[in-house]
């Protein structure tokens with residue numbers, strides 16, 4: 258049985274990914290506080306001891322505004338931590354799959370980004386995730402970078418956009434939502450399945466490189482909120498469009514971080530569903 262080491266196993270994506278991989282692999286999942294990827298010696302020793310075939314690296318500082326206000330910590334975790342994991346992979350001959358983001362782009366493109374667009378991050382989170390990508394490419398030949406976007410699917414513990422919108426929509430009669438930032442909502446279950454299928458391909462070693470992997474489609478936050486209301490049957494709360502300039506957040510957001518799964522499609526691997534179909538599955542199974 259092949260061995261897979263997963264960092265950030267206790268996070269939103271890890272909670273969907275780990276049980277799925279346990280059905281077919283010998284899995285070791287680690288996370289804070291016991292396993293800190295910024296501890297160079299400890300992470301190298303732990304990965305080396307397990308000696309995995311593949312490392313799926315999810316651990317990250319994902320609070321975009323937190324990264325902006327503490328850039329040193331963001332760099333330590335997202336850039337240097339990722340480099341530590343890459344070096345550990347190199348030392349034990351493991352293939353690395355690194356989860357990165359659509360925030361590596363500047364957001365000025367009129368439509369979704371493809372893998373050949375030039376990275377040009379505009380905030381600390383995007384910059385440090387991109388520095389992580391550079392570190393992976395510097396140390397390894399056998400790597401995958403999977404860029405994804407607007408993940409949802411935290412289940413009963415969800416505190417992110419979908420859960421917040423449902424909670425507020427049931428309490429209030431009016432909500433202001435921005436209509437000028439666009440993304441590709443991505444369900445944890447679909448993304449986990451896509452990575453599982455991708456790594457299960459017979460010739461997966463032939464396909465090293467960068468892949469965008471998101472729910473199909475591109476939507477703004479307001480349209481996403483409308484779809485959530487419609488599925489959850491929330492009718493008594495008005496959704497009011499506002500500009501993102503109204504909220505004075507520490508980190509600038511790219512206007513568009515939506516991604517097209519161009520390279521996976523070229524391989525004939527149509528692994529992701531339309532975001533609306535996946536959202537319906539999630540909302541009906543978790544909130545109704």
Ligand SMILES: NC(=O)c1ccc[n+]([C@@H]2O[C@H](COP(=O)([O-])OP(=O)(O)OC[C@H]3O[C@@H](n4cnc5c(N)ncnc54)[C@H](OP(=O)(O)O)[C@@H]3O)[C@@H](O)[C@H]2O)c1
Pocket residue numbers: 264265266267268269270271288289292293294295314315316317318319334338356357358359386404405406407408409
């Ligand atoms: N969420 C999104 O919309 C999104 C979009 C694009 C890309 N991604 C990428 O996808 C991956 C998974 O995202 P997610 O939403 O599952 O994130 P998440 O829920 O924030 O999970 C990340 C995990 O990493 C852990 N972690 C943080 N610092 C660490 C350190 N120094 N050492 C070890 N573990 C550490 C976190 O622990 P604590 O909770 O204790 O801090 C958390 O359990 C991340 O790499 C993220 O950058 C996410």
